[in-house]
Amino acid sequence: MPQKESYLLLLIAYTTHPNQREAFHKAILNGNIQDASRAEAGNISYDYFLALDSKDGLLLVEKWVDQASLDLHRTTPHFAQVQALRKIYVLESSVVRTLVYL
Numbered sequence: 001m002p003q004k005e006s007y008l009l010l011l012i013a014y015t016t017h018p019n020q021r022e023a024f025h026k027a028i029l030n031g032n033i034q035d036a037s038r039a040e041a042g043n044i045s046y047d048y049f050l051a052l053d054s055k056d057g058l059l060l061v062e063k064w065v066d067q068a069s070l071d072l073h074r075t076t077p078h079f080a081q082v083q084a085l086r087k088i089y090v091l092e093s094s095v096v097r098t099l100v101y102l
Contacts (some may be wrong), residue, residue, distance in 0.1 A: 004101045007044055008070055011096040012060040016089050021056050024089035028082070036078040037062075042069020056091070 016024050025048060028034060037046040044063035051057025064070040073079055086093070 006099050006101045008062075008064040008067060009098050009100050010060070010062040010064075010070075012062070012093055013096075014058040014060070014086075014093045015054070015091050016056045016058065017091050018056060020089045021050065021058055024085060025050065025058060027085050027089070031078070031081050031085070033078045033082055036076070037073065040069070040073055040076070042066060042072065 014024070028048065034046055034048065037043060042065045044065060045061065046063075047061050049059045049061065051059060062070075064073070
């Protein structure tokens with residue numbers, strides 16, 4: 001049986017400290033984090049979405065070609081920058097990770 005094509009899908013739901021969502025999102029954009037992540041080998045997409053039902057909610061949707069690409073992403077300076085920003089702005093987060101077959 002032929003191997004199916006697949007990709008890794010990560011959904012990271014952030015809840016910021018009250019009234020800090022816009023500042024967190026702006027810091028991500030100003031830090032070139034989104035563009036740097038999108039430019040990485042193995043990245044399919046990397047997008048932030050503002051929650052409509054919560055003034056403190058932000059969703060990150062990441063797609064990677066494989067685990068090796070995601071592992072490499074986690075060693076980059078811009079990944080470290082996100083971790084530092086999370087300590088400032090984020091109250092809690094949850095991650096859903098799945099393998100999607102095409």
